[in-house]
Amino acid sequence: MKQLAVHYLPKLVSEHELTGATVVVIDLLRASTTICTALANGASEVRPFLEVADTLQAAEGLDRATLLLGGERGGRLIPGFDLGNSPAEYTSDRVCGKPILFSTTNGTRALQHARLAKRAIVGAIVNLSAVVDAVRNDPQVHILCAGTGGEITREDVLAAGAVASRLTTAPNGWRLTEPATSARKQWVELEAAAQTAGRSLSEHLAEELRRTPGGENLLAIGHDQDLRLCAQIDSLSVVPNFSPATGRITLP
Numbered sequence: 001m002k003q004l005a006v007h008y009l010p011k012l013v014s015e016h017e018l019t020g021a022t023v024v025v026i027d028l029l030r031a032s033t034t035i036c037t038a039l040a041n042g043a044s045e046v047r048p049f050l051e052v053a054d055t056l057q058a059a060e061g062l063d064r065a066t067l068l069l070g071g072e073r074g075g076r077l078i079p080g081f082d083l084g085n086s087p088a089e090y091t092s093d094r095v096c097g098k099p100i101l102f103s104t105t106n107g108t109r110a111l112q113h114a115r116l117a118k119r120a121i122v123g124a125i126v127n128l129s130a131v132v133d134a135v136r137n138d139p140q141v142h143i144l145c146a147g148t149g150g151e152i153t154r155e156d157v158l159a160a161g162a163v164a165s166r167l168t169t170a171p172n173g174w175r176l177t178e179p180a181t182s183a184r185k186q187w188v189e190l191e192a193a194a195q196t197a198g199r200s201l202s203e204h205l206a207e208e209l210r211r212t213p214g215g216e217n218l219l220a221i222g223h224d225q226d227l228r229l230c231a232q233i234d235s236l237s238v239v240p241n242f243s244p245a246t247g248r249i250t251l252p
Contacts, residue, residue, distance in 0.1 A: 031107025161187030
């Protein structure tokens with residue numbers, strides 16, 4: 001029987017427990033969505049870094065005209081960087097053909113936590129179906145939520161629940177952990193609420209994100225638009241793969 005686990009924070013699962021498994025890393029607001037958008041719009045690769053200093057050091061000696069620095073601290077553009085962490089910034093005319101050196105508060109740390117996995121991919125709502133199709137036949141799948149500042153965030157749990165719900169819609173032999181069951185239940189409840197309200201699921205999710213910890217943070221700094229962008233179910237069909245050996249996120 002295949003196994004599906006959801007971990008609400010990286011600190012709730014050891015790196016070694018992820019060894020040899022498929023790991024879907026989710027930081028819905030906004031690193032996962034931004035990485036998916038960048039690669040879908042033609043970025044050659046995204047290289048995640050834990051610290052701003054590491055990112056700047058990696059760029060030293062390179063032609064800055066041929067690459068971009070992207071990321072955030074406290075949700076805002078990092079001084080000296082080209083792009084922040086809004087998916088709206090990663091348009092094809094800005095990123096096509098260029099590598100992106102990328103550092104965020106939570107998402108890049110979650111990616112590094114999955115470095116012992118057999119396969120690590122970046123999941124979001126924008127590439128929901130693509131992720132589900134990519135992991136459907138894998139025997140052991142872990143969904144790793146980034147959280148915010150070491151705290152569980154409902155937006156990541158909902159996205160994890162969406163993946164869990166899609167994977168287990170048909171009776172296909174999945175055994176779910178308790179957190180996976182809970183996340184799936186929360187997503188199914190959101191689907192029912194959207195139907196009751198007479199709204200599309202993406203529209204209802206965007207409204208729900210306004211009340212999550214990450215959503216409240218974005219509203220406070222004027223990034224309302226990002227909530228709508230991050231809630232667009234299946235707007236992209238990419239499956240970004242993270243290679244710990246090379247430190248690069250690319251498309252297959």
